[in-house]
Amino acid sequence: MSLLMTFVVAIKALRRNTMRTALTALGMIIGVAAVIVMMALGSGARATIEAQIRTIGSNVILVNAGAGGFGPVRGGQGATTTLTIEDAETIRREISGIRYLSPGVVTRTQVVAGTGNWNTVVQGTSEALPAIRSWPLQFGSFFTEDDIRRSARVAVIGSVVRDQLFGSGTDPIGQVIRIRNQPFRVIGVLATKGQAMFGQDQDDMVYVPFTTAMKRLLGQDHLRDITISTENGVDTAQTTRAIGALLRERHTIPPGGDDDFMVRTQEEIASILTSTTTTMTYLLASIAAVSLLVGGIGIMNIMLVSVTERTREIGLRLSVGARDVDVLLQFLMEAVVLSLAGGAIGIAVGFGASYLLGRLMSWSSLVTVDAVLLSFGCAAAIGIFFGFYPARKAAALDPIDALRYE
Template identity: 50%
Template sequence: MFWESILIALEGLKANKLRSALTMLGIIIGVGAVITMVSLGLGVQQKVQNSIASLGSNLIIVMPGASKSVGGVRSEAGTNITLTNQDAEAIAKIDGVLYVAPDVSSSYQVVYGHQNWNTKVEGTTTDFLTIRNYSVDIGSFFTNSDDQTRSRVAVIGQTVATNLFGGISPLGQTIRIGTAPFRVIGVLASKGQSSMGQDQDDLILVPLHTAQDRLLGQTYVNSITVQAENDQVIDKVQQNIVTLLRTRHHLPAKADDDFTVRNLTAIMETMKETTGTLTLFLGGVAAISLLVGGIGIMNIMLVSVTERTREIGVRKALGATFNNILMQFLIEAVVVSVTGGLIGILLGVAGAHIISLIAGWKTVISFLAILAAFGVSVSIGLFFGIYPARKAALLDPIDALRYE
């Protein structure tokens, strides 16, 4: 009887092709929208995670300011002059610290011949490459000796190389940063854009002391990037950095910190939570159309019961039981939702790929999202099909045979 009920259900759907297609449309759009929206949300989540990971692993960022109140107003991170090269050297001696890279930076107009480009110039140490996951494409990176002797050497990003030199090799060429001449000794390998849309290749790296003495004229640093040995010790290292800097800066016990220490792992967890909420929100909004599709199924099934009242009466008169009639109409509702769900899956996957190709947004197709959307569509078919099916099964055969 089960397979016979399926055949009868399919025949009923074939007899009203347009109505069946319109009934499926709500489910198709709902499933397709859920898969597409979740794919977009997961794509954003993965892009953010990859971007944060590209900064380096097990990182701790130390910034001046943001914790010390000035006139009742907290100053922004990076605005106070509280971190020095000596702070960075002391942090490097903490147990669990692998690398330390103090940093100073500013924007400059860089000139080569008749070409010029405005970019970020960053003074740092040799540990920068390891900490920030950069690598040198051609040439070499500056050395500790270059830093100690304040050598005017520079390593440039791919964006700077393209805009200043075009097809010419930058190695050995002299550029002017502000009014100071620098010799290009290397070009960094490309890293692309960050999650915030920043071009990670649009920068110039010079030795820290060279930048402080010959460009900026400052003795303090704008930030200190620290890489811990592993994620097990990162929290302990962070606490030790806070204790060390409070001691070095002679801060009383009740005084606020005059620096900010951020754990990149914690930042990543926060971003994952935020983007996960965004993904759920997008999926939830799209799922509303599934509910609308389910109401459409119930509506059409009620119309079908009314149209086929005499048929139901004949079947019951010939011995069809309550369960036979209930099964027939339930199967019809499920067939509509299953067929709509399968088409919706194809539409959703195709939609995600099309958006990725046309808009350039990263999308991630989730098998779990596909399975969940399909499962919900089948469940909706069952849920909204029960009332019409039960109504059909409860019809009195005599009243049904008299129905015109």
């Protein structure tokens, strides 16, 4: 019998017992929908992270001062004092493909404005920061190269700092804030950006020229980090290696010695987070897949009942010339149609549930093509796997025994 006819016969057989067909398919529907929803939540979380990476810039390389000290006592990240402005200038001069570069220092301190004050992070950075982070300003402008050269006392503040010191949504351009008792003129407010990957609030920051921060606030001549953004199409991994080699040479680190700095691409940092989310997604999906398995067992159960009920029909089909493979395919087709129909409805239900979760609970959910293909494939595989045993049982029947079956 042709596959098309087998399909038509299977549909007819399933329609003969609508209620039973519907209940059996329900097992598959729930299983597939659960897998879809779980994967949608996982993909949604990953998409959120990836969107944040885009706001930082995927072609960003971070050079951090390394853990300081050798021997028994070791400092934490950024404790070494060997990363300098000269390092930054050499990198800009000697490494090709660099578009923007921004030396950075950081300190946490109290910021005062009139009667208000607020404990926040003060970052020394260069005029390139808005370009590197693709970060627009809400009010005013960012400081310039000239401000850096003059170590000007100017500050660009994040929206959280503005809200705390000057009131929500106000324009504080021209106002003065005091950082460690020195007056800084506010020349810009950055647009609200939200939380960064590691949870720190990017809007709860004050940015000042790094020269000003080093000389007037910290009194140090080493850097904490250098943020680099490459030209489009540049291989960031290769650039990362080149920067590493250059710094080892400048810091006279012998072959095999520990680096006193760390160079990583933003992508590397992000991929760690992404892979964690992916692991969680698959964990959740495999828990959901258990219900898919249970649905498959339901199909096997019903197919066994169906084979017993239709023993005489099988005998008749054999007596008019059906081969055992025809009978096998007929019952296998029924199981597969059942599981695929359940799978298709399950995908629709999964879509709906993911959408509702996204809307009502404001969880980010994203139904991907992968998830649809995976769960549909699982449904097909389950249909074949759990349909095979009953179908083989039917095909192995002896025509006479089957015809005589009461």
